[in-house]
Amino acid sequence: MEEEKVTKKEEGETSKEEAPLFQKKKEKFVWNFRNVLRSFLWLPLFLIALDQISKWAVVDALMGVPSRSLEVIPHFFYITLTFNKGSSFGMGGDVSWMRYVFIVISWLASAAILFYWIKNLSKKDTFIDVLLAFCFAGAVGNGIDRTFYWEGTTGFSGVIDFFQFYIFGYGEGKSSFAIFNVADMYLTCAVAVLIVLLFFREMKANKKEGKN
Numbered sequence: 001m002e003e004e005k006v007t008k009k010e011e012g013e014t015s016k017e018e019a020p021l022f023q024k025k026k027e028k029f030v031w032n033f034r035n036v037l038r039s040f041l042w043l044p045l046f047l048i049a050l051d052q053i054s055k056w057a058v059v060d061a062l063m064g065v066p067s068r069s070l071e072v073i074p075h076f077f078y079i080t081l082t083f084n085k086g087s088s089f090g091m092g093g094d095v096s097w098m099r100y101v102f103i104v105i106s107w108l109a110s111a112a113i114l115f116y117w118i119k120n121l122s123k124k125d126t127f128i129d130v131l132l133a134f135c136f137a138g139a140v141g142n143g144i145d146r147t148f149y150w151e152g153t154t155g156f157s158g159v160i161d162f163f164q165f166y167i168f169g170y171g172e173g174k175s176s177f178a179i180f181n182v183a184d185m186y187l188t189c190a191v192a193v194l195i196v197l198l199f200f201r202e203m204k205a206n207k208k209e210g211k212n
Contacts, residue, residue: 040129041121047137051182052144055160062162063155075170082179083149083158099146099158106143110136127197131190138187 058081062068068081085099117132145159161179168175 040133043133044137051141054182058162078164080164082161083156084161085158103146110139131194134186134190138183141183
């Protein structure tokens, strides 16, 4: 009996060692205040509010300025108010009907992110929860602009963009990097980190399988 207990104990220790450290155990998610806070389900509301406040602050400050631009760091960083009817960083803005396509894409992407996030809450992977919160907030933030900001309702039309950088020099013949906003930053940074994270997790998993 003692030998069997020792054997089972050793097997248990071995299985624990073999389990990759980055894998999260799936448990039943209980919907209560504490778990909602821990899973960062509240975070997108804060991020979306921050995005919208920043956009409307720029509109309020620069809408009446002829150049619609404010110099922050000379020849490098400017706050320049623009209205983008395309996708992130101004792509596809020259085609009017593309705005409707981007509206649909924005809300489909938001729904997909939210569905995946809620479905995987039981894994309690905090870092992934935070990244998904930023992805969701970015998609919804720009989705709000595309859906509700039209000439007839707000006096302007499209997504509010305002961060402008001249990375490759300033002056005649020089163009700035695509003008973007806070929601673009959420989405771009979160997706980039998520891709890198999943890549390294996959590498660790393959390395672990190779050793076994």
